[in-house]
Amino acid sequence: MIVAIMAPRSGKTSGLAIPAILSAPGPVLLTSNKAANDAFTATVDARAEVGTLWVLDPQQIAHHPREMWWDILADARDLAGAKRLAGHFVSASVDESSGSDFWSTAASNTLGALFLAAASHRRPITDVLAWLATPADRTPVDLLTDAGHDAVAAQLQGTVSGATETRDGIFETARQYASCLLDPDVAAWVTPNEDLPEFKPFAFATSRDTLYLLSKDGGGSASAIIAAAADAVMRAAVIVAERSGGRLDPPALCVLDEAANVCRISDLPDLYSHLGSRGVIPMTILQSYRQGQRCWGEAGMDALYSAATVKIIGSGIDDADFADRLSRQVGDHDVQTTSVSTSEGGKSTSVSMRTERILPPDAIRALPKGKVLLLATGIRVAMLNLKPWYKEPSAKVVGPASARATKAITERALAKTIGHDDFELSA
Numbered sequence: 001m002i003v004a005i006m007a008p009r010s011g012k013t014s015g016l017a018i019p020a021i022l023s024a025p026g027p028v029l030l031t032s033n034k035a036a037n038d039a040f041t042a043t044v045d046a047r048a049e050v051g052t053l054w055v056l057d058p059q060q061i062a063h064h065p066r067e068m069w070w071d072i073l074a075d076a077r078d079l080a081g082a083k084r085l086a087g088h089f090v091s092a093s094v095d096e097s098s099g100s101d102f103w104s105t106a107a108s109n110t111l112g113a114l115f116l117a118a119a120s121h122r123r124p125i126t127d128v129l130a131w132l133a134t135p136a137d138r139t140p141v142d143l144l145t146d147a148g149h150d151a152v153a154a155q156l157q158g159t160v161s162g163a164t165e166t167r168d169g170i171f172e173t174a175r176q177y178a179s180c181l182l183d184p185d186v187a188a189w190v191t192p193n194e195d196l197p198e199f200k201p202f203a204f205a206t207s208r209d210t211l212y213l214l215s216k217d218g219g220g221s222a223s224a225i226i227a228a229a230a231d232a233v234m235r236a237a238v239i240v241a242e243r244s245g246g247r248l249d250p251p252a253l254c255v256l257d258e259a260a261n262v263c264r265i266s267d268l269p270d271l272y273s274h275l276g277s278r279g280v281i282p283m284t285i286l287q288s289y290r291q292g293q294r295c296w297g298e299a300g301m302d303a304l305y306s307a308a309t310v311k312i313i314g315s316g317i318d319d320a321d322f323a324d325r326l327s328r329q330v331g332d333h334d335v336q337t338t339s340v341s342t343s344e345g346g347k348s349t350s351v352s353m354r355t356e357r358i359l360p361p362d363a364i365r366a367l368p369k370g371k372v373l374l375l376a377t378g379i380r381v382a383m384l385n386l387k388p389w390y391k392e393p394s395a396k397v398v399g400p401a402s403a404r405a406t407k408a409i410t411e412r413a414l415a416k417t418i419g420h421d422d423f424e425l426s427a
Protein backbone atom coordinates (compact mmCIF):
# COMPACT_ATOMS: atom_id res chain seq x y z
CA MET A 1 0.00 0.00 0.00
CA ILE A 2 1.71 3.08 -1.28
CA VAL A 3 1.43 6.79 -0.59
CA ALA A 4 3.65 9.10 -2.62
CA ILE A 5 4.12 12.78 -1.83
CA MET A 6 6.02 14.85 -4.36
CA ALA A 7 5.83 18.42 -5.61
CA PRO A 8 4.21 19.33 -8.95
CA ARG A 9 6.30 18.43 -12.02
CA SER A 10 8.66 16.30 -9.98
CA GLY A 11 8.12 13.01 -11.77
CA LYS A 12 5.15 11.49 -9.94
CA THR A 13 3.46 10.30 -13.07
CA SER A 14 6.52 9.51 -15.17
CA GLY A 15 8.56 7.99 -12.34
CA LEU A 16 5.89 6.17 -10.32
CA ALA A 17 2.49 5.83 -11.97
CA ILE A 18 3.56 4.88 -15.50
CA PRO A 19 6.29 2.36 -14.55
CA ALA A 20 3.89 0.71 -12.07
CA ILE A 21 1.14 0.42 -14.69
CA LEU A 22 3.50 -0.89 -17.38
CA SER A 23 4.70 -3.68 -15.11
CA ALA A 24 1.34 -4.56 -13.53
CA PRO A 25 0.44 -8.23 -13.96
CA GLY A 26 -3.28 -7.86 -13.23
CA PRO A 27 -6.10 -5.34 -13.56
CA VAL A 28 -5.19 -1.66 -13.39
CA LEU A 29 -7.19 1.39 -12.39
CA LEU A 30 -5.85 4.88 -13.01
CA THR A 31 -7.36 8.19 -11.98
CA SER A 32 -6.01 11.32 -13.62
CA ASN A 33 -6.82 14.87 -14.62
CA LYS A 34 -4.57 14.82 -17.67
CA ALA A 35 -4.54 12.72 -20.79
CA ALA A 36 -2.14 14.02 -23.44
CA ASN A 37 1.51 13.08 -22.76
CA ASP A 38 0.62 11.62 -19.41
CA ALA A 39 -0.13 8.22 -17.87
CA PHE A 40 -3.14 7.59 -20.11
CA THR A 41 -1.31 7.96 -23.42
CA ALA A 42 1.85 6.24 -22.19
CA THR A 43 -0.01 3.10 -21.16
CA VAL A 44 -3.05 2.62 -23.44
CA ASP A 45 -1.23 0.64 -26.11
CA ALA A 46 0.56 -1.67 -23.70
CA ARG A 47 -2.59 -2.27 -21.67
CA ALA A 48 -4.73 -2.89 -24.75
CA GLU A 49 -2.53 -5.90 -25.46
CA VAL A 50 -3.39 -7.64 -22.18
CA GLY A 51 -7.05 -6.83 -21.70
CA THR A 52 -10.03 -4.62 -22.39
CA LEU A 53 -9.69 -0.85 -22.01
CA TRP A 54 -12.47 0.92 -20.15
CA VAL A 55 -12.27 4.69 -20.45
CA LEU A 56 -14.62 6.72 -18.26
CA ASP A 57 -14.07 10.19 -19.62
CA PRO A 58 -17.21 12.20 -18.74
CA GLN A 59 -15.51 15.58 -19.14
CA GLN A 60 -13.70 14.61 -22.30
CA ILE A 61 -10.17 14.99 -21.00
CA ALA A 62 -9.03 12.48 -23.64
CA HIS A 63 -11.95 13.25 -25.97
CA HIS A 64 -12.64 9.56 -25.76
CA PRO A 65 -15.92 8.40 -27.33
CA ARG A 66 -18.46 6.99 -24.89
CA GLU A 67 -18.02 3.26 -25.37
CA MET A 68 -19.09 2.07 -21.93
CA TRP A 69 -21.35 2.87 -19.03
CA TRP A 70 -21.06 2.22 -15.34
CA ASP A 71 -23.98 1.92 -12.95
CA ILE A 72 -23.20 4.55 -10.34
CA LEU A 73 -26.22 3.48 -8.28
CA ALA A 74 -25.26 -0.21 -8.14
CA ASP A 75 -23.72 0.12 -4.66
CA ALA A 76 -26.37 2.57 -3.44
CA ARG A 77 -29.04 -0.08 -2.92
CA ASP A 78 -28.34 -0.16 0.80
CA LEU A 79 -28.16 2.83 3.12
CA ALA A 80 -24.41 2.61 3.73
CA GLY A 81 -23.68 2.56 0.01
CA ALA A 82 -26.07 5.44 -0.71
CA LYS A 83 -24.46 7.52 2.03
CA ARG A 84 -21.02 6.73 0.69
CA LEU A 85 -22.05 7.84 -2.79
CA ALA A 86 -23.47 11.09 -1.39
CA GLY A 87 -20.18 11.50 0.49
CA HIS A 88 -18.24 11.38 -2.79
CA PHE A 89 -20.30 14.27 -4.14
CA VAL A 90 -19.74 16.30 -0.96
CA SER A 91 -15.98 15.63 -0.81
CA ALA A 92 -15.59 16.52 -4.48
CA SER A 93 -17.13 19.94 -3.81
CA VAL A 94 -15.86 21.03 -0.39
CA ASP A 95 -12.81 20.52 1.80
CA GLU A 96 -12.98 18.25 4.81
CA SER A 97 -13.10 21.24 7.19
CA SER A 98 -16.37 22.58 5.77
CA GLY A 99 -17.86 19.21 4.91
CA SER A 100 -19.40 18.82 8.34
CA ASP A 101 -21.36 22.06 8.81
CA PHE A 102 -25.16 22.03 9.00
CA TRP A 103 -25.87 22.62 5.32
CA SER A 104 -23.33 20.11 4.10
CA THR A 105 -24.50 17.41 6.47
CA ALA A 106 -28.17 18.02 5.69
CA ALA A 107 -27.51 18.15 1.95
CA SER A 108 -25.45 14.99 2.16
CA ASN A 109 -28.23 13.18 4.03
CA THR A 110 -30.81 14.34 1.51
CA LEU A 111 -28.65 13.31 -1.41
CA GLY A 112 -28.09 9.92 0.21
CA ALA A 113 -31.83 9.43 0.71
CA LEU A 114 -32.54 10.32 -2.93
CA PHE A 115 -29.81 7.98 -4.19
CA LEU A 116 -31.27 5.20 -2.05
CA ALA A 117 -34.78 5.90 -3.36
CA ALA A 118 -33.60 5.73 -6.97
CA ALA A 119 -31.27 2.75 -6.52
CA SER A 120 -33.73 0.58 -4.63
CA HIS A 121 -36.21 0.87 -7.52
CA ARG A 122 -33.61 0.68 -10.31
CA ARG A 123 -34.40 4.23 -11.35
CA PRO A 124 -31.67 6.12 -13.27
CA ILE A 125 -29.58 8.84 -11.63
CA THR A 126 -31.37 11.45 -13.74
CA ASP A 127 -34.45 10.89 -11.56
CA VAL A 128 -32.46 12.10 -8.58
CA LEU A 129 -31.80 15.34 -10.45
CA ALA A 130 -35.48 15.77 -11.17
CA TRP A 131 -36.32 15.27 -7.46
CA LEU A 132 -33.62 17.75 -6.46
CA ALA A 133 -35.23 20.33 -8.73
CA THR A 134 -38.66 19.89 -7.14
CA PRO A 135 -38.30 19.42 -3.38
CA ALA A 136 -42.08 19.14 -2.96
CA ASP A 137 -42.23 15.98 -5.08
CA ARG A 138 -43.36 13.11 -2.84
CA THR A 139 -42.12 10.35 -5.16
CA PRO A 140 -38.79 9.66 -3.39
CA VAL A 141 -40.49 9.47 0.03
CA ASP A 142 -42.99 6.97 -1.37
CA LEU A 143 -40.27 4.94 -3.08
CA LEU A 144 -38.28 4.75 0.16
CA THR A 145 -41.33 3.63 2.14
CA ASP A 146 -42.08 1.09 -0.56
CA ALA A 147 -38.59 -0.34 -0.30
CA GLY A 148 -38.88 -0.66 3.46
CA HIS A 149 -36.57 2.24 4.32
CA ASP A 150 -39.10 3.82 6.67
CA ALA A 151 -36.61 5.72 8.82
CA VAL A 152 -34.91 7.29 5.81
CA ALA A 153 -38.32 8.09 4.30
CA ALA A 154 -39.37 9.81 7.53
CA GLN A 155 -36.14 11.78 7.64
CA LEU A 156 -36.55 12.94 4.04
CA GLN A 157 -40.19 13.77 4.72
CA GLY A 158 -39.05 15.86 7.69
CA THR A 159 -36.65 17.83 5.50
CA VAL A 160 -39.21 18.29 2.75
CA SER A 161 -41.98 19.48 5.05
CA GLY A 162 -39.70 21.67 7.20
CA ALA A 163 -39.42 25.47 7.00
CA THR A 164 -39.29 26.50 3.34
CA GLU A 165 -36.07 28.53 3.69
CA THR A 166 -34.29 25.63 5.36
CA ARG A 167 -35.60 23.10 2.87
CA ASP A 168 -34.63 25.23 -0.10
CA GLY A 169 -31.21 25.86 1.40
CA ILE A 170 -30.61 22.15 1.87
CA PHE A 171 -31.82 21.29 -1.62
CA GLU A 172 -29.79 24.10 -3.18
CA THR A 173 -26.65 22.82 -1.44
CA ALA A 174 -27.42 19.28 -2.59
CA ARG A 175 -27.98 20.53 -6.15
CA GLN A 176 -24.56 22.19 -6.09
CA TYR A 177 -22.92 18.96 -4.95
CA ALA A 178 -24.59 16.97 -7.71
CA SER A 179 -24.25 19.71 -10.33
CA CYS A 180 -21.93 17.71 -12.59
CA LEU A 181 -24.81 15.35 -13.33
CA LEU A 182 -26.86 18.21 -14.78
CA ASP A 183 -24.77 17.91 -17.91
CA PRO A 184 -26.47 15.13 -19.92
CA ASP A 185 -23.12 14.29 -21.55
CA VAL A 186 -21.72 13.56 -18.10
CA ALA A 187 -24.76 11.73 -16.73
CA ALA A 188 -24.87 9.47 -19.81
CA TRP A 189 -21.66 7.70 -18.67
CA VAL A 190 -23.33 6.48 -15.50
CA THR A 191 -26.82 5.80 -16.83
CA PRO A 192 -27.84 2.35 -18.12
CA ASN A 193 -27.49 2.02 -21.88
CA GLU A 194 -28.48 -1.14 -23.71
CA ASP A 195 -26.28 -0.45 -26.71
CA LEU A 196 -23.02 -0.18 -24.82
CA PRO A 197 -21.07 -2.64 -22.67
CA GLU A 198 -21.44 -2.15 -18.93
CA PHE A 199 -18.34 -1.84 -16.79
CA LYS A 200 -18.66 -4.34 -13.95
CA PRO A 201 -16.33 -3.86 -10.97
CA PHE A 202 -16.64 -7.49 -9.84
CA ALA A 203 -15.63 -8.91 -13.22
CA PHE A 204 -12.85 -6.34 -13.46
CA ALA A 205 -11.21 -7.60 -10.26
CA THR A 206 -10.29 -10.93 -11.84
CA SER A 207 -9.55 -9.61 -15.33
CA ARG A 208 -6.45 -8.01 -16.84
CA ASP A 209 -8.46 -5.01 -17.95
CA THR A 210 -7.64 -1.37 -17.45
CA LEU A 211 -10.02 1.30 -16.18
CA TYR A 212 -9.05 4.87 -16.93
CA LEU A 213 -10.95 7.38 -14.81
CA LEU A 214 -10.46 10.89 -16.10
CA SER A 215 -11.87 14.16 -14.82
CA LYS A 216 -11.15 17.83 -14.35
CA ASP A 217 -10.36 19.13 -10.85
CA GLY A 218 -12.45 21.12 -8.47
CA GLY A 219 -16.08 21.68 -7.57
CA GLY A 220 -18.60 21.05 -10.31
CA SER A 221 -16.23 18.67 -12.05
CA ALA A 222 -17.00 15.02 -12.60
CA SER A 223 -14.46 14.05 -9.95
CA ALA A 224 -17.22 12.71 -7.68
CA ILE A 225 -18.01 10.13 -10.36
CA ILE A 226 -14.32 9.23 -10.61
CA ALA A 227 -14.04 8.81 -6.84
CA ALA A 228 -17.23 6.74 -6.72
CA ALA A 229 -15.99 4.45 -9.50
CA ALA A 230 -12.55 3.99 -7.92
CA ASP A 231 -14.19 3.29 -4.57
CA ALA A 232 -16.57 0.75 -6.14
CA VAL A 233 -13.70 -1.03 -7.90
CA MET A 234 -11.55 -1.27 -4.77
CA ARG A 235 -14.44 -2.48 -2.62
CA ALA A 236 -15.47 -5.05 -5.23
CA ALA A 237 -11.86 -6.24 -5.48
CA VAL A 238 -11.72 -6.79 -1.70
CA ILE A 239 -14.97 -8.78 -1.78
CA VAL A 240 -13.77 -10.92 -4.70
CA ALA A 241 -10.46 -11.49 -2.88
CA GLU A 242 -12.23 -12.59 0.29
CA ARG A 243 -14.34 -15.03 -1.72
CA SER A 244 -11.34 -16.52 -3.48
CA GLY A 245 -9.04 -17.43 -0.64
CA GLY A 246 -8.15 -14.03 0.68
CA ARG A 247 -6.04 -12.50 -2.05
CA LEU A 248 -6.38 -11.45 -5.65
CA ASP A 249 -3.86 -13.21 -7.83
CA PRO A 250 -2.62 -11.43 -9.87
CA PRO A 251 -3.07 -8.34 -7.70
CA ALA A 252 -5.10 -5.33 -8.78
CA LEU A 253 -3.18 -2.07 -9.05
CA CYS A 254 -5.11 1.12 -8.26
CA VAL A 255 -3.10 4.21 -9.13
CA LEU A 256 -4.85 7.24 -7.68
CA ASP A 257 -2.81 9.90 -9.47
CA GLU A 258 -3.85 13.43 -8.49
CA ALA A 259 -5.86 11.77 -5.72
CA ALA A 260 -6.64 15.00 -3.85
CA ASN A 261 -7.86 16.65 -7.06
CA VAL A 262 -9.89 13.99 -8.78
CA CYS A 263 -10.32 11.09 -6.41
CA ARG A 264 -11.37 12.36 -3.02
CA ILE A 265 -12.71 9.13 -1.59
CA SER A 266 -13.66 10.40 1.85
CA ASP A 267 -13.00 7.15 3.65
CA LEU A 268 -9.83 6.27 1.76
CA PRO A 269 -7.91 6.09 5.07
CA ASP A 270 -10.32 3.36 6.29
CA LEU A 271 -10.30 1.68 2.92
CA TYR A 272 -6.50 1.43 3.10
CA SER A 273 -6.79 -0.77 6.15
CA HIS A 274 -9.24 -3.08 4.34
CA LEU A 275 -7.04 -3.40 1.29
CA GLY A 276 -4.03 -4.75 3.16
CA SER A 277 -3.27 -8.39 2.40
CA ARG A 278 -6.08 -8.62 -0.16
CA GLY A 279 -3.93 -8.26 -3.24
CA VAL A 280 -5.37 -4.84 -3.99
CA ILE A 281 -2.54 -2.35 -4.25
CA PRO A 282 -3.47 1.30 -3.89
CA MET A 283 -0.94 3.95 -4.92
CA THR A 284 -2.16 7.35 -3.75
CA ILE A 285 -0.20 10.19 -5.29
CA LEU A 286 -0.29 13.62 -3.63
CA GLN A 287 1.52 16.91 -4.13
CA SER A 288 2.02 17.64 -0.44
CA TYR A 289 1.08 16.32 2.97
CA ARG A 290 -1.09 19.38 3.44
CA GLN A 291 -3.04 18.60 0.28
CA GLY A 292 -3.95 15.30 1.91
CA GLN A 293 -4.95 17.07 5.13
CA ARG A 294 -7.28 19.39 3.23
CA CYS A 295 -8.92 16.40 1.68
CA TRP A 296 -9.14 13.90 4.54
CA GLY A 297 -8.58 16.13 7.56
CA GLU A 298 -5.55 15.98 9.82
CA ALA A 299 -6.53 12.73 11.52
CA GLY A 300 -7.58 11.17 8.21
CA MET A 301 -4.31 12.02 6.47
CA ASP A 302 -2.34 10.72 9.46
CA ALA A 303 -4.33 7.48 9.28
CA LEU A 304 -3.76 7.15 5.54
CA TYR A 305 -0.06 7.88 5.94
CA SER A 306 0.42 5.37 8.71
CA ALA A 307 -1.64 2.69 6.95
CA ALA A 308 0.65 2.96 3.92
CA THR A 309 3.34 0.32 4.15
CA VAL A 310 5.39 2.06 1.48
CA LYS A 311 5.80 5.83 1.64
CA ILE A 312 7.63 7.67 -1.09
CA ILE A 313 8.65 11.26 -0.47
CA GLY A 314 10.15 13.27 -3.28
CA SER A 315 11.43 16.74 -3.96
CA GLY A 316 9.72 19.97 -2.99
CA ILE A 317 8.59 19.24 0.57
CA ASP A 318 7.82 22.81 1.66
CA ASP A 319 6.12 21.87 4.89
CA ALA A 320 8.71 22.52 7.64
CA ASP A 321 7.02 20.26 10.21
CA PHE A 322 6.76 17.38 7.78
CA ALA A 323 10.39 17.83 6.67
CA ASP A 324 11.49 17.79 10.31
CA ARG A 325 9.46 14.67 11.03
CA LEU A 326 11.05 12.92 8.06
CA SER A 327 14.47 14.07 9.13
CA ARG A 328 13.95 12.48 12.54
CA GLN A 329 12.76 9.26 10.90
CA VAL A 330 15.86 9.11 8.74
CA GLY A 331 17.78 9.19 12.01
CA ASP A 332 21.07 10.33 13.39
CA HIS A 333 24.63 9.27 12.84
CA ASP A 334 27.85 9.84 14.75
CA VAL A 335 30.27 12.28 13.30
CA GLN A 336 33.86 12.36 14.34
CA THR A 337 35.27 15.82 14.92
CA THR A 338 38.89 16.58 15.43
CA SER A 339 39.87 19.75 17.15
CA VAL A 340 43.36 21.07 17.37
CA SER A 341 44.33 23.48 20.06
CA THR A 342 47.62 25.24 20.45
CA SER A 343 48.94 26.13 23.85
CA GLU A 344 52.30 26.91 25.38
CA GLY A 345 53.12 23.25 25.65
CA GLY A 346 52.57 22.79 21.93
CA LYS A 347 49.75 21.45 19.79
CA SER A 348 47.17 19.04 21.11
CA THR A 349 44.64 17.17 19.09
CA SER A 350 41.41 15.85 20.50
CA VAL A 351 38.91 13.67 18.78
CA SER A 352 35.30 13.73 19.83
CA MET A 353 32.08 12.19 18.57
CA ARG A 354 28.82 13.99 18.20
CA THR A 355 25.51 12.94 16.75
CA GLU A 356 24.08 14.71 13.78
CA ARG A 357 20.99 14.27 11.61
CA ILE A 358 21.81 12.11 8.60
CA LEU A 359 19.54 14.28 6.53
CA PRO A 360 18.60 17.63 8.10
CA PRO A 361 15.19 19.11 7.20
CA ASP A 362 16.74 21.62 4.80
CA ALA A 363 18.37 18.79 2.86
CA ILE A 364 14.99 17.05 2.61
CA ARG A 365 13.41 20.21 1.31
CA ALA A 366 16.19 20.48 -1.24
CA LEU A 367 16.00 16.88 -2.51
CA PRO A 368 16.78 17.11 -6.21
CA LYS A 369 14.21 16.08 -8.80
CA GLY A 370 14.38 12.34 -9.37
CA LYS A 371 15.56 11.48 -5.85
CA VAL A 372 13.07 10.16 -3.32
CA LEU A 373 13.04 8.88 0.22
CA LEU A 374 11.56 5.44 0.69
CA LEU A 375 9.98 4.63 4.03
CA ALA A 376 8.96 1.00 4.01
CA THR A 377 7.94 -1.11 6.97
CA GLY A 378 10.81 -2.96 8.58
CA ILE A 379 13.74 -1.22 6.93
CA ARG A 380 15.66 1.99 7.51
CA VAL A 381 14.79 4.96 5.34
CA ALA A 382 16.42 4.64 1.94
CA MET A 383 17.19 7.18 -0.72
CA LEU A 384 16.33 6.11 -4.24
CA ASN A 385 16.76 7.39 -7.74
CA LEU A 386 13.48 7.20 -9.61
CA LYS A 387 13.62 5.51 -12.97
CA PRO A 388 11.13 7.39 -15.13
CA TRP A 389 9.70 5.42 -18.03
CA TYR A 390 11.40 7.64 -20.63
CA LYS A 391 14.84 6.59 -19.37
CA GLU A 392 14.08 2.86 -19.60
CA PRO A 393 14.94 0.70 -22.62
CA SER A 394 11.20 0.20 -23.22
CA ALA A 395 10.90 3.94 -23.96
CA LYS A 396 11.70 3.02 -27.58
CA VAL A 397 8.23 1.47 -27.72
CA VAL A 398 6.36 3.47 -25.10
CA GLY A 399 7.51 6.88 -26.36
CA PRO A 400 6.14 6.52 -29.91
CA ALA A 401 2.98 4.85 -28.56
CA SER A 402 2.39 7.80 -26.23
CA ALA A 403 2.99 10.24 -29.06
CA ARG A 404 0.47 8.37 -31.26
CA ALA A 405 -2.15 8.34 -28.51
CA THR A 406 -1.59 12.03 -27.86
CA LYS A 407 -1.97 12.77 -31.56
CA ALA A 408 -5.22 10.80 -31.59
CA ILE A 409 -6.55 12.95 -28.73
CA THR A 410 -5.71 16.12 -30.64
CA GLU A 411 -7.41 14.77 -33.75
CA ARG A 412 -10.56 13.86 -31.83
CA ALA A 413 -10.60 17.34 -30.27
CA LEU A 414 -10.14 18.92 -33.66
CA ALA A 415 -12.87 16.80 -35.24
CA LYS A 416 -15.24 18.09 -32.58
CA THR A 417 -14.46 21.76 -33.16
CA ILE A 418 -14.91 21.30 -36.90
CA GLY A 419 -18.28 19.68 -36.24
CA HIS A 420 -19.12 22.56 -33.95
CA ASP A 421 -18.17 25.18 -36.56
CA ASP A 422 -20.37 23.45 -39.15
CA PHE A 423 -23.21 23.56 -36.70
CA GLU A 424 -22.70 27.25 -36.08
CA LEU A 425 -22.52 27.97 -39.82
CA SER A 426 -25.70 26.10 -40.59
CA ALA A 427 -27.43 27.65 -37.60
Ligand SMILES: Nc1ncnc2c1ncn2[C@@H]1O[C@H](COP(=O)(O)OP(=O)(O)OP(=O)(O)O)[C@@H](O)[C@H]1O
Binds near residue numbers: 006011014
Ligand atom coordinates in the same frame (compact mmCIF):
# COMPACT_ATOMS: atom_id res chain seq x y z
N1 LIG B 1 8.95 11.87 -22.22
C1 LIG B 1 9.73 12.67 -21.47
N2 LIG B 1 10.98 12.91 -21.81
C2 LIG B 1 11.77 13.71 -21.06
N3 LIG B 1 11.38 14.30 -19.92
C3 LIG B 1 10.12 14.08 -19.52
C4 LIG B 1 9.22 13.26 -20.26
N4 LIG B 1 8.03 13.24 -19.61
C5 LIG B 1 8.20 14.01 -18.52
N5 LIG B 1 9.44 14.51 -18.47
C6 LIG B 1 9.99 15.39 -17.41
O1 LIG B 1 9.58 14.95 -16.17
C7 LIG B 1 9.02 16.02 -15.44
C8 LIG B 1 7.95 15.48 -14.55
O2 LIG B 1 6.89 14.97 -15.30
P1 LIG B 1 5.67 14.22 -14.63
O3 LIG B 1 4.47 14.50 -15.47
O4 LIG B 1 6.00 12.83 -14.36
O5 LIG B 1 5.57 14.98 -13.24
P2 LIG B 1 4.35 15.00 -12.23
O6 LIG B 1 4.99 15.09 -10.87
O7 LIG B 1 3.41 13.89 -12.49
O8 LIG B 1 3.70 16.40 -12.60
P3 LIG B 1 2.22 16.93 -12.33
O9 LIG B 1 2.21 17.44 -10.94
O10 LIG B 1 2.06 18.03 -13.33
O11 LIG B 1 1.28 15.78 -12.55
C9 LIG B 1 8.55 17.02 -16.48
O12 LIG B 1 8.64 18.33 -16.03
C10 LIG B 1 9.53 16.80 -17.61
O13 LIG B 1 10.65 17.63 -17.44
Ligand SMILES: [Mg+2]
Binds near residue numbers: 012013014257
Ligand atom coordinates in the same frame (compact mmCIF):
# COMPACT_ATOMS: atom_id res chain seq x y z
MG1 LIG C 1 1.32 13.83 -12.87
